[in-house]
Amino acid sequence: MSSSSGDPDRLVPSGPGDLTFQKQLEESQWWSSERMDEHQRRELARLVTHALGTVPFHRRRLEEAGLDPSRPLNGEGWRRLPPLTRRDIQRSGDELCSTKVPSGHGRVITTKTSGSTGTPVSVRGTMFDAMVGKAFSLRHFLWHTHDFSGKLASIRRIRGERYDYPHGLTESRWGDTATFPFTTGPAATLSIGASIAEQAEWLARQDPDYILTYPSNLRFLAAHCREHGITLPHLEHVITMGEVLNPETRHECGRAWDAPVIDVYSAQEVGIIALQCPASESHHVQSERLYVEVVDDHGSPCGPGQTGRLLVTPLHNYAMPLLRYELGDYAEVGPPCPCGRGLPVLSRILGRERNALLVAPTGERYWPAFGSRKLTELAPIVQHQFVQKSLDLIEARLVTERPLTSSEERSLRIYIQTSLPHRFAVSFAYCDEIPRNASGKFENFVCEVTA
Numbered sequence: 001m002s003s004s005s006g007d008p009d010r011l012v013p014s015g016p017g018d019l020t021f022q023k024q025l026e027e028s029q030w031w032s033s034e035r036m037d038e039h040q041r042r043e044l045a046r047l048v049t050h051a052l053g054t055v056p057f058h059r060r061r062l063e064e065a066g067l068d069p070s071r072p073l074n075g076e077g078w079r080r081l082p083p084l085t086r087r088d089i090q091r092s093g094d095e096l097c098s099t100k101v102p103s104g105h106g107r108v109i110t111t112k113t114s115g116s117t118g119t120p121v122s123v124r125g126t127m128f129d130a131m132v133g134k135a136f137s138l139r140h141f142l143w144h145t146h147d148f149s150g151k152l153a154s155i156r157r158i159r160g161e162r163y164d165y166p167h168g169l170t171e172s173r174w175g176d177t178a179t180f181p182f183t184t185g186p187a188a189t190l191s192i193g194a195s196i197a198e199q200a201e202w203l204a205r206q207d208p209d210y211i212l213t214y215p216s217n218l219r220f221l222a223a224h225c226r227e228h229g230i231t232l233p234h235l236e237h238v239i240t241m242g243e244v245l246n247p248e249t250r251h252e253c254g255r256a257w258d259a260p261v262i263d264v265y266s267a268q269e270v271g272i273i274a275l276q277c278p279a280s281e282s283h284h285v286q287s288e289r290l291y292v293e294v295v296d297d298h299g300s301p302c303g304p305g306q307t308g309r310l311l312v313t314p315l316h317n318y319a320m321p322l323l324r325y326e327l328g329d330y331a332e333v334g335p336p337c338p339c340g341r342g343l344p345v346l347s348r349i350l351g352r353e354r355n356a357l358l359v360a361p362t363g364e365r366y367w368p369a370f371g372s373r374k375l376t377e378l379a380p381i382v383q384h385q386f387v388q389k390s391l392d393l394i395e396a397r398l399v400t401e402r403p404l405t406s407s408e409e410r411s412l413r414i415y416i417q418t419s420l421p422h423r424f425a426v427s428f429a430y431c432d433e434i435p436r437n438a439s440g441k442f443e444n445f446v447c448e449v450t451a
């Protein structure tokens with residue numbers, strides 16, 4: 001399975017687990033931005049030609065925007081193309097699917113996701129695109145020092161009773177041979193349906209070298225382990241994925257196990273978008289496989305230090321080309337990385353638009369900063385979730401070790417109010433556990449206000 005045969009200038013694997021491709025990626029990470037631009041222009045031109053010819057939805061839009069794939073695409077003309085939203089995907093259905101997927105791209109695979117925005121969409125991809133994606137998973141493992149003979153413990157959303165607590169499932173290798181085309185140590189996987197206490201007990205039994213899980217899960221897990229003195233003596237580092245990783249989670253993981261966190265920024269619909277730099281906590285966009293734009297409210301590209309909406313164009317999905325797909329995430333553009341890699345830098349990634357932004361009474365939206373780390377200094381809070389019930393009311397849902405005193409409530413209220421850009425009323429609701437959302441993940445802020 002390959003679309004590169006007879007086309008030696010393409011930067012794609014020639015088959016599953018192609019280590020020659022990894023060697024090429026070792027080189028391309030140091031390319032100048034001009035050289036990477038050139039690569040992206042070529043891949044975009046191929047993709048747009050394909051979309052014009054076989055995807056009715058895009059044909060209309062590309063023609064309206066006056067885009068001609070024979071001219072350079074990743075510039076001003078490209079920005080005339082309206083971003084593709086989740087609503088567009090919901091509404092257009094088959095119109096977005098290619099009527100003629102190149103045969104070399106293999107079987108078409110459908111992924112259903114509700115994302116963090118709660119807008120369910122079905123996205124199609126191909127075996128070829130999946131194979132490219134796996135190569136970038138391996139790149140993460142090669143960028144950061146891993147002892148591949150060690151044990152990898154994953155706690156994630158996965159179907160099947162065999163992954164349930166108390167045993168989970170232990171397998172002889174970290175993943176399939178397309179991702180890891182060499183011998184590895186064992187992998188143990190537990191369904192995230194297990195409680196935090198169960199996960200901690202399971203991890204202590206596994207004694208892993210590496211943990212892979214979601215940031216929010218990690219945070220509660222690390223806190224639990226710290227509080228209960230659960231150490232993981234062989235743990236080298238933790239890998240996070242699937243949600244935005246915040247500095248508090250890194251901090252909590254360091255306190256619990258003295259272990260760093262290495263983040264993979266991905267979205268189910270498009271796969272890996274950016275990998276944490278081996279030399280810093282910034283992320284490098286994986287430009288060989290996606291064209292990523294960060295744009296301001298007017299659609300203009302953001303410069304270093306500016307934060308804007310992320311638009312991604314996966315370059316190898318020919319089943320359902322996503323041109324300028326608006327994920328709902330925001331990112332801050334970083335300056336060139338001191339590590340010397342030419343891949344663009346995202347210095348901060350901010351979570352999804354709909355559930356994560358606070359709406360002020362003025363209608364303005366704010367990134368909600370509740371100063372979560374300090375909260376636990378004010379009261380014995382085990383778990384918390386903030387729910388914006390209306391334009392002037394925040395409900396703090398709390399799981400606490402014991403009932404709070406009225407003076408603790410008062411200081412919490414004042415602290416929350418002063419952390420926010422406008423004066424909100426704050427109510428408290430106490431519960432035994434804050435349930436995960438439909439995707440099996442925690443959300444620490446939910447906005448129930450419909451704009």
Ligand SMILES: [Zn+2]
Nearest residue numbers: 277337339341
């Ligand atoms: Zn770097």
